[in-house]
Amino acid sequence: MSPNALIPSHRKPRRSASSRALRAGVTGGFLTLAVTGATVPANAAEKPVSETQEMPTITAALATSAAKSADAAQQAAYNYERQALQDATEAKADEAAGKAKAAAEKKAKAEAEAKKAAEEARQEKEAAQARASRSETRSALSAVSDSSSSSSSHATGSAASLVSFLKSQLGKAYVLGSSGPSSYDCSGLTQAAFSQIGIDLPRVSQSQSTTGTQVGLGNLQVGDILYWGSAGSAYHVAVYVGNGNFIGAQNPSTGIVERPLSYDMPTGAVRVL
Incomplete structure (x- = not known):
């Protein structure tokens, strides 16, 4: 028996045909995957096979999404501001219309009262004139009656x-x-x-x-x-x-x-x- 028979070997065991080695790296915004040992015969020399797959840049996608979110937020803020301005304008218009209506009603009431007062004054004037006329007529008739009574007796x-x-x-x-x-x-x-x-x-x-x-x-x-x-x-x-x-x-x-x-x-x- 050899003196080295019981000494463990320091050689690395051969990788199985089905084993794979994965190496990864990022270069210029692309992810590179290196796959080795895929279906390699046991007696074949190990030879690395590289497969490269392009993927969208993560930073650009995030920037685009953030920009869209910012635009949406800005549009929403603009819509809110425009609605607020519109509501304020309508409120002012309603207030102005209410004041105008109240002023018109007040004016109409004042005109109606003035017209009523003028009509009452006219009626009172006519009534006073009628009373004065009746008084004059009664005075004339009284004078006629007195005169006629005196003359009638004679x-x-x-x-x-x-x-x-x-x-x-x-x-x-x-x-x-x-x-x-x-x-x-x-x-x-x-x-x-x-x-x-x-x-x-x-x-x-x-x-x-x-x-x-x-x-x-x-x-x-x-x-x-x-x-x-x-x-x-x-x-x-x-x-x-x-x-x-x-x-x-x-x-x-x-x-x-x-x-x-x-x-x-x-x-x-x-x-x-």
Whole structure:
């Protein structure tokens, strides 16, 4: 036996045919893999076989992803800012519209109140004018009544005969153009009445309104001729009989009646007695 038989060998054991050796390195952004011993026969010389595979650069991909994230964040920030500006603009517009509406409503209310006040003032003015007119009319009628009462108590002679005749005609018919004795028109009645006391009057009311002396309605006496319309163009006449009343042939509906002056206030009067 050899003296070296029991000494272990220091030679490395032969690698099996299926063993592989992996070597890796990064060069210029590419990953290089070196594979050796793939399906190599046992008696063949070991010969390294290199296989190279290109892969995307990790740094560039990360940079692209980060850039996209930054763009997305910037776009989102821009969208938020634009929405905020839009919301602020709409809020200001709503506020301005609200103020404008409130101002318009306030103005309309003020105008309505002013219009109402003006209308009330106008109505009050008209009412005051109407009261003043009624007061003047009552004063005139009172003066006429007082004057007529005084003159009526002294109505004797021809005035008394005139009133007596007129009262006897009450209730007779009104007929246009008639002078009695069963019917009369307004000027026909006054002409017939004054003929009873010997006074000749013109036939028509226009001429009768200018016969004698013009007198004021506040100074009437029994027997004064009242007329409606202008002197010289009167359209109706009657005779004042005292106590604020007159007698006349009014119209076909009423015939000859006695009425107060307030029933139909005359325009003027003439005196022939």
